[in-house]
Amino acid sequence: MSTVIPDVNGISVGILGGTGDQGKGLARRFALAGNPVLIGSRDAGRAREAAQAIGGPVSGADNATVAAEADVVIVAIPWEGHRATLESLRAELAGKIVVDCVNPLGFDKQGAYALPVEEGSAAQQAAAVLPDSRVVAAFHHVSAVLLLDPEVAEVELDVLVLGDDREATDLVQALAGRIAGVRGVYGGRLRNAHQVEALTANLISINRRYKAHAGFRVTDV
Numbered sequence: 001m002s003t004v005i006p007d008v009n010g011i012s013v014g015i016l017g018g019t020g021d022q023g024k025g026l027a028r029r030f031a032l033a034g035n036p037v038l039i040g041s042r043d044a045g046r047a048r049e050a051a052q053a054i055g056g057p058v059s060g061a062d063n064a065t066v067a068a069e070a071d072v073v074i075v076a077i078p079w080e081g082h083r084a085t086l087e088s089l090r091a092e093l094a095g096k097i098v099v100d101c102v103n104p105l106g107f108d109k110q111g112a113y114a115l116p117v118e119e120g121s122a123a124q125q126a127a128a129v130l131p132d133s134r135v136v137a138a139f140h141h142v143s144a145v146l147l148l149d150p151e152v153a154e155v156e157l158d159v160l161v162l163g164d165d166r167e168a169t170d171l172v173q174a175l176a177g178r179i180a181g182v183r184g185v186y187g188g189r190l191r192n193a194h195q196v197e198a199l200t201a202n203l204i205s206i207n208r209r210y211k212a213h214a215g216f217r218v219t220d221v
């Protein structure tokens with residue numbers, strides 16, 4: 001299948017909750033690829049500190065400023081804060097591609113397990129809360145540890161990209177491909193995001209059993 005890969009050179013990437021490991025890891029990799037990154041936080045000072053620690057074309061601001069200013073916005077906050085944070089940023093995120101990587105998981109003595117979500121998945125909750133945004137689901141299975149590790153030149157995995165807006169999923173696939181070693185692969189409509197989010201619980205089990213930072217590859221594509 002031949003597709004035209006969108007040019008994502010130079011588009012700015014905002015990250016809500018970008019002070020956490022997942023946000024900092026993604027910020028580091030996009031900055032290495034030359035994309036300007038805006039780290040968001042509930043506290044602008046904390047965001048600026050995180051941005052400074054990463055270096056490169058990375059700046060920090062409060063989540064609302066980042067949501068308003070970035071070209072594409074990644075949601076990298078814990079599931080507990082998901083709905084309330086997005087509800088508070090509805091106006092800033094209107095018209096934008098919003099990339100949800102949130103995995104609604106619980107943890108007990110047996111390890112990680114998928115939590116039930118009223119809307120079906122975190123990504124579908126985002127779409128319900130943000131009717132004027134173009135919600136895409138991606139980056140659920142990347143390891144923040146590998147993203148942050150300066151010894152890891154290439155992060156070997158495929159990123160499944162899901163959504164109902166083909167132009168938006170194409171762009172996010174291209175964005176995933178900015179991370180060395182990563183390939184973005186279309187993974188279906190948003191209604192199929194639940195099992196991709198839930199699969200992270202299996203990945204965590206794999207990581208614990210094999211003491212690894214495992215990822216998935218899609219074959220024959």
Ligand SMILES: NC(=O)c1ccc[n+]([C@@H]2O[C@H](COP(=O)([O-])OP(=O)(O)OC[C@H]3O[C@@H](n4cnc5c(N)ncnc54)[C@H](OP(=O)(O)O)[C@@H]3O)[C@@H](O)[C@H]2O)c1
Nearest residue numbers: 017019020021022041042076077078079081102103140144
């Ligand atoms: N860690 C991974 O390897 C990984 C991989 C794939 C996907 N994910 C997903 O990415 C998301 C972030 O993961 P993480 O490990 O980076 O999480 P985290 O460190 O626990 O949280 C990220 C940031 O979110 C903000 N935050 C915390 N509680 C919040 C709340 N109630 N409301 C709004 N903001 C809040 C905090 O930033 P401020 O205090 O600065 O606002 C925090 O630094 C999760 O949903 C996770 O499922 C993680």
